Amino acid sequence: MTDTPNSHDASEPTRLKRTFFQTLEFDTRLLGMIGAFLLIALIFNVLTEGRFLTPRNIFNLTIQTVSVAIMATGMVFVIVTRHIDLSVGALLATVSAVMAMTQTAWLPNLLGLELGSPLLAPLAILVGAIVGTIIGAFHGWLIGYLTIPAFIVTLGGLFVWRNVAWHLTTGQTIGPLDGNFVMLGGIDGTLGVTGSWIFGALAAAFAAYLFFNARRKKVAHGFPVKPLWAEALIAGIAVAAILGFVWILNSYDIPTRRLARMFEARGEVMPEGYSTGYGVPYSVLLLIIVATVMTIVAQRTRLGRYIFAAGGNPEAAALSGINTRLLTVKVFAIVGFLCAISAVVASARLNFHSNDVGTLDELRVIAAAVIGGTALSGGIGTIYGAILGALIMQSLQSGMAMVGVEAPYQNIVVGIVLVVAVYIDIVYRKRTGA
Amino acid sequence: MSMTDTIVDRSGTPLCEMRDMQKAFGGIRAVDHVTVDLYPGEVVGILGHNGAGKSVLMKMLSGAYLRDGGQIFVNGEEVQINNPRDARKYNIETIYQTLALADNLDAASNLFLGRELVTPLGFVDDPHMEAETRKIMGRLNPNFRRYNTPVAALSGGQRQSVAIARAVYFNAKILIMDEPTAALGVEETRMVAELIGELKRQGIGIFLIDHDIHQVKALCDRASVMKNGRLVGTVNVDEVTEDDLLGMIILGKNPKEEAA
Numbered sequence: 001m002t003d004t005p006n007s008h009d010a011s012e013p014t015r016l017k018r019t020f021f022q023t024l025e026f027d028t029r030l031l032g033m034i035g036a037f038l039l040i041a042l043i044f045n046v047l048t049e050g051r052f053l054t055p056r057n058i059f060n061l062t063i064q065t066v067s068v069a070i071m072a073t074g075m076v077f078v079i080v081t082r083h084i085d086l087s088v089g090a091l092l093a094t095v096s097a098v099m100a101m102t103q104t105a106w107l108p109n110l111l112g113l114e115l116g117s118p119l120l121a122p123l124a125i126l127v128g129a130i131v132g133t134i135i136g137a138f139h140g141w142l143i144g145y146l147t148i149p150a151f152i153v154t155l156g157g158l159f160v161w162r163n164v165a166w167h168l169t170t171g172q173t174i175g176p177l178d179g180n181f182v183m184l185g186g187i188d189g190t191l192g193v194t195g196s197w198i199f200g201a202l203a204a205a206f207a208a209y210l211f212f213n214a215r216r217k218k219v220a221h222g223f224p225v226k227p228l229w230a231e232a233l234i235a236g237i238a239v240a241a242i243l244g245f246v247w248i249l250n251s252y253d254i255p256t257r258r259l260a261r262m263f264e265a266r267g268e269v270m271p272e273g274y275s276t277g278y279g280v281p282y283s284v285l286l287l288i289i290v291a292t293v294m295t296i297v298a299q300r301t302r303l304g305r306y307i308f309a310a311g312g313n314p315e316a317a318a319l320s321g322i323n324t325r326l327l328t329v330k331v332f333a334i335v336g337f338l339c340a341i342s343a344v345v346a347s348a349r350l351n352f353h354s355n356d357v358g359t360l361d362e363l364r365v366i367a368a369a370v371i372g373g374t375a376l377s378g379g380i381g382t383i384y385g386a387i388l389g390a391l392i393m394q395s396l397q398s399g400m401a402m403v404g405v406e407a408p409y410q411n412i413v414v415g416i417v418l419v420v421a422v423y424i425d426i427v428y429r430k431r432t433g434a
Numbered sequence: 435m436s437m438t439d440t441i442v443d444r445s446g447t448p449l450c451e452m453r454d455m456q457k458a459f460g461g462i463r464a465v466d467h468v469t470v471d472l473y474p475g476e477v478v479g480i481l482g483h484n485g486a487g488k489s490v491l492m493k494m495l496s497g498a499y500l501r502d503g504g505q506i507f508v509n510g511e512e513v514q515i516n517n518p519r520d521a522r523k524y525n526i527e528t529i530y531q532t533l534a535l536a537d538n539l540d541a542a543s544n545l546f547l548g549r550e551l552v553t554p555l556g557f558v559d560d561p562h563m564e565a566e567t568r569k570i571m572g573r574l575n576p577n578f579r580r581y582n583t584p585v586a587a588l589s590g591g592q593r594q595s596v597a598i599a600r601a602v603y604f605n606a607k608i609l610i611m612d613e614p615t616a617a618l619g620v621e622e623t624r625m626v627a628e629l630i631g632e633l634k635r636q637g638i639g640i641f642l643i644d645h646d647i648h649q650v651k652a653l654c655d656r657a658s659v660m661k662n663g664r665l666v667g668t669v670n671v672d673e674v675t676e677d678d679l680l681g682m683i684i685l686g687k688n689p690k691e692e693a694a
Binding site: 217218220221222223296300301302304305306308309310311312313315316317318319320321322379380 | 532
């Protein structure tokens with residue numbers, strides 16, 4: 001049980017030659033993905049003569065990414081536990097149909113709630129979340145307890161739920177949706193400039209606290225820590241990124257005519273020369289909350305620990321007393337819940353439910369998770385990676401659309417990028433031995 | 435040779451007794467009415483060919499397999515072991531031949547897998563677990579430094595020491611070791627032997643599954659030999675020759691019965 005003499009450990013005192021980047025202990029994978037994203041953004045910015053990196057386009061890009069990104073965070077857990085979920089787009093459609101019917105037909109007709117009642121949106125979302133979670137848990141039960149492969153269960157689910165959605169609405173498009181509900185779609189509900197700055201300040205303070213707290217704990221146990229300047233630099237970058245993001249979203253001004261209508265709706269007259277920005281959309285706020293919670297689950301809870309352990313070595317997890325069958329049910333229930341949240345965002349953004357909502361989302365979601373570094377062999381994946389993956393895919397698609405590439409060609413490029421990204425990831429893992 | 439060779443006191447209640455254990459897979463009786471016992475501070479070798487049923491027998495004790503029949507006693511009281519959590523409850527710890535490590539997790543996460551230390555709010559307390567891991571590894575393998583890498587990146591010996599640390603840390607009373615030295619070099623094997631001696635002195639009982647007759651003679655007090663799912667017999671290793679043991683393993687001949 002002796003160590004090999006040439007074991008290379010970053011914390012060994014004998015190893016003094018450390019580069020600037022090693023001292024910072026940057027997550028090189030994260031750095032690479034951000035680099036790839038920035039490269040794509042810059043290329044499209046040149047090709048579109050500066051139209052890609054405008055506040056307006058960045059705002060649109062973020063709200064287009066939200067739905068797929070939310071589901072992708074759940075797909076990380078699924079793929080980490082060596083499963084797959086092909087049914088997320090169809091499940092989204094079923095939940096979307098349920099919520100559309102709940103707010104336009106079932107609640108008004110059965111409970112007598114008037115259209116426009118403030119109860120409609122929360123009740124519809126609650127019903128949708130319950131339905132999504134139950135369907136997801138049911139998939140998990142079929143997979144975990146009846147040991148039907150996830151590929152088959154969710155392939156079946158894809159056929160079933162897409163058409164259950166059709167059945168629920170008798171094939172009709174359902175809309176317009178409740179006004180409060182629609183606020184979660186993106187452009188119709190934002191925090192406003194002041195609210196966004198308050199949110200940004202809170203988020204930045206929270207991020208700084210996390211860095212400080214992690215360091216304090218390490219010091220308390222006498223573990224090696226990086227130099228204070230390195231820690232401060234990284235925390236500073238995180239804070240700057242958060243505030244920069246808020247600043248960009250705040251810089252996208254609400255068009256004057258739309259603004260005037262908003263004042264009219266409140267029975268006021270817009271002051272001459274008044275202008276204000278959109279700020280952070282509620283849907284993006286939702287994504288940030290989902291990402292935070294899912295990251296905490298992944299890194300700081302037993303559930304997350306067991307998900308990764310079961311993915312790394314299912315037998316070892318079972319021998320450690322982990323109920324891997326129930327774990328599968330929980331993972332798929334989480335995905336089902338997240339599909340429901342995505343269904344809110346997707347249908348609210350359209351302002352109606354249509355039969356084709358979420359079509360092909362399963363492929364986008366899987367691609368986002370995989371581009372984000374989730375390994376199909378299991379045990380490896382990050383929440384932030386999946387979100388960055390979703391952002392990269394959306395950037396490629398909308399960038400190409402802005403340049404005038406036709407949709408079929410866009411899909412060809414996205415398909416190639418997916419394969420190349422995974423190959424780069426494989427090479428990276430081999431090189432770093434991670 | 436006589437019984438007095440052994441220093442193990444078998445006058446009291448056995449630490450662990452598995453009585454009339456049975457397990458079948460399909461039509462095959464993997465374990466067929468087998469009884470073994472273990473006293474404090476004793477090492478009992480479980481011997482036999484591949485497929486003799488020794489791993490299956492031990493997996494019924496560790497909770498990995500559900501027994502078809504038989505009784506398990508710990509300190510004279512019958513216990514129900516239906517899953518690995520039950521076994522852990524009775525301080526039965528196992529070091530599997532495969533080590534049963536999640537390769538993608540670090541040493542501390544593996545050591546505490548299924549028994550994580552948590553903060554008052556219920557979140558896993560990684561710094562605390564790492565600190566505890568550093569303590570136990572400092573005792574077992576003082577050269578171990580790689581606390582923040584996935585165990586996949588560790589050497590065979592380092593991985594073995596993580597698996598052993600997991601069993602030792604949680605105050606095992608009954609330890610099952612499934613071919614603990616199969617993948618190790620000479621020096622590492624010597625360290626495992628030393629550790630077994632140390633655990634014996636602490637009064638821990640050890641079931642040692644092994645192929646190596648030399649090792650069994652050197653490390654074990656008694657040996658229970660299995661063949662085709664049945665118990666050939668249990669002998670004091672000091673009272674038999676290596677040839678006797680081989681005869682039991684290969685031919686299923688019990689030397690005591692021969693003599694009688």
